Amino acid sequence: MKTILVTGSTGTLGRHVEARLRADGHEVRGLSRHARPYAVDLHEGGAGLDTALAGVDTVVHCASSPRGGDERAARNLIAGARRSGAGHLVYISIVGVDRVPLGYYRTKLAVERLFEESGLGWTVLRATQFHDLVAAVLGAAARLPVLAVPAGVSDQPVEVTEVAARLAALAAGAPAGRVPDMGGPEVRTFPDLARAYLRATGRRRPVVSVPLAGKAYRGFRAGGHLAPEHAVGRGTFEEFLERRPNG
Template identity: 55%
Template sequence: MSEEMTMADVVLVTGASGVLGREVVARLVARGVAVRALSRRARGGADGVEWVVGDLAKGEGVGAAVAGVRAVVHCASDIRHPKNDLPGLRHLLAAARAAGVEHVVNISIVGVDRIPYPYYRIKWQGERLLAESGLGWTNLRATQFPALLTTAFGALAKLPVLLVPAGTACQPVDQGEVAERLVELALAAPAGRVPDLGGPQVLGARELAEGWLRATGRRKRVVEVRLPGKAAAAYRAGEHTTAHADGRRTWAEYLAATVPGPARP
């Protein structure tokens, strides 16, 4: 793509009903961009959004989804069944080439090339597939979403104590800010791998957990556990954080805005 997109161009968002995909769709619509949203299940229409049904892993409906599209923002990922991610990306890239799509924007994770965690390895393989696809492409790596951290803490809080990895910090970046950056990239020319996007603070796992407990009104002891293995060592070394702060919304601000109120211990 030699020039920036116009508002008449259509952008396809995969994973459009997910945590990040919803934010991307909303921001594209707010800018007046024509949006096609891909989901595995039929969904109700909304102003500025054309919902289409398809299954990336099976390759079903993908050709129709990319027809007439100039750019794709690829947010689809299945952390519960990550083996589906690479077949899904292959189907998407093949269909995009056949349809003449000019730009594919991919979201990835900071540290995928340095942390030997299976899901990260798959994301890294996906980055290489994209770079070798022959399509115009942009790849953005981001740090952890606060929504995912709150989900993890909610699950861990079912135990008598709240276990967190010792010596490990995170750099939460608001998913809305990541979505805004993806939209900016999708509306511009392909840029290859762009600078990583990190949150405004690097906070220890204990500090993150204690902040979540206060926000939810829970009283529970936080216990740090030193995890074995190369992946855990890479996390302790900060390989999943950036050397700079880009985001604006802090962990405390996110909790204040999204946690509904104190819960029973």
């Protein structure tokens, strides 16, 4: 069994990774800005990070924010891992970070490269979007009388607990570099996902496909964020919606 640090341990993914690792018998430390005893802001690093990393074998890096700062946080984490002697960094990334020119995707790709160039053992797993994110996007859109979705865009949502299980297995093993992508079981059009969301929540809205502009949108239309050849997930969007409180 290993001593494993999970960053972003209170987040959508990190909490499931931590739980799975504990269930598998590992000693796990959960790190986030507010979770004691390892309450650390990775953007700052410092003594708290060194304390959290002392004696750690593997780091699973789940902390991330579309608001920025991921590269700085990764640099601090890598420097701390070098100081502590941690031998394995595991990073969760997103399918399409090298194909869709979205700012957040570029940042995720940059962090991948920081791990690859760290001089430490590393593993990177790219996954498609979680069911949670798709439901949140559709829920926000459904507040209006018409549910608008991007025209010509599909998605391949995956169950977060399945990604957590895969990350836990990777953390328990040796550094593996870039491993095969992990996609949800189905590629679905956004109108199809929107109608599934409306059925599950008992709402009635017209679903309208709206064309957008820009390079990122073209990347999504081209399916750069999809991994149909790696549709290894099992849980469907409808099954996720059935488990959610209030649909």
